[in-house]
Amino acid sequence: MFGFIIAGLVIGALARLFTPGKQKLGLLATLLLGLAGSVIGGTIASILGTGGIFDLNILGFVVAVISSVMLVGTAESLAAKAKN
Numbered sequence: 001m002f003g004f005i006i007a008g009l010v011i012g013a014l015a016r017l018f019t020p021g022k023q024k025l026g027l028l029a030t031l032l033l034g035l036a037g038s039v040i041g042g043t044i045a046s047i048l049g050t051g052g053i054f055d056l057n058i059l060g061f062v063v064a065v066i067s068s069v070m071l072v073g074t075a076e077s078l079a080a081k082a083k084n
Contacts, residue, residue: 007056008035015068023076033075037068 012034016023025033041064042055051057 004035004038005031008032008038010034011037011041011061011064011068012072014065015072018065018069019072019076021076023072024079025072025075029075030072033071034064034068036071037064037066040064040067 008031012030012032015034015037016025016030038060041060041062042052044063045055045057045060046052048059050059
């Protein structure tokens, strides 16, 4: 469980790094979006037969980062719309 949280933080941080512009997300939002991306990446990797949902593999990690980038972008756009 602790490793999953650390992986979520790393994936969330990478997603924020790859998302253009300045994000106004806190540490908790970064963690949650990274964890969501990790679950998505693990699920897709599991469906493709490269390992289980919680197994660490390259395909799952790459898909997790990509899905987290999309989640960060979506969260930022929703926050901007809610602010207006």
